[in-house]
Amino acid sequence: QVRLVESGGGLVQPGGSLRLSCTASGFTLSSYRMNWYRQAPGKERELLLGITNAGGSTNYADSVKGRFTISRDNAKNTVYLQMNSLKPEDTAVYVCNAEGWVGTDLVNYWGQGTQVTVSS
Numbered sequence: 001q002v003r004l005v006e007s008g009g010g011l012v013q014p015g016g017s018l019r020l021s022c023t024a025s026g027f028t029l030s031s032y033r034m035n036w037y038r039q040a041p042g043k044e045r046e047l048l049l050g051i052t053n054a055g056g057s058t059n060y061a062d063s064v065k066g067r068f069t070i071s072r073d074n075a076k077n078t079v080y081l082q083m084n085s086l087k088p089e090d091t092a093v094y095v096c097n098a099e100g101w102v103g104t105d106l107v108n109y110w111g112q113g114t115q116v117t118v119s120s
Contacts, residue, residue: 002026002109004096009114012086016118020081022096022111030074032100032109036081038092039113045095051079053100063089086118 008020022034035050049070051057057070067086072079079096093113100107 004098004109004111006094006096006111006114009094009116011117011119013120014087014118016086017084018086018116020083020094020114022079024077024098029077029079029098032098034072034079035097035099036070037095037097039095040092088118090116090118092116
């Protein structure tokens with residue numbers, strides 16, 4: 001069974017840090033591009049960062065530039081999102097996504113998300 005499970009969310013004060021993890025099972029994460037999204041209440045889902053299977057990363061959101069980084073450990077079938085200098089507006093559900101090819105079909109797998117709340 002294909003699964004992506006996020007962990008590491010929680011309540012943090014402004015200026016604090018969190019590291020989210022996303023662990024895959026049922027498929028080999030190393031063959032997939034991995035992305036982190038977030039969705040705040042009443043807002044559309046926002047693509048934050050992506051990382052290729054070779055480790056090259058892309059930042060898609062100016063709002064997190066210089067504060068968030070994405071990394072992966074293919075041996076652990078896990079991708080990470082390091083979040084520093086957190087702000088209240090970073091409060092959202094953070095979701096990881098795996099994007100890749102199975103034969104000739106482009107597939108996407110999604111986790112269930114982990115809540116991050118930034119508040120004093």
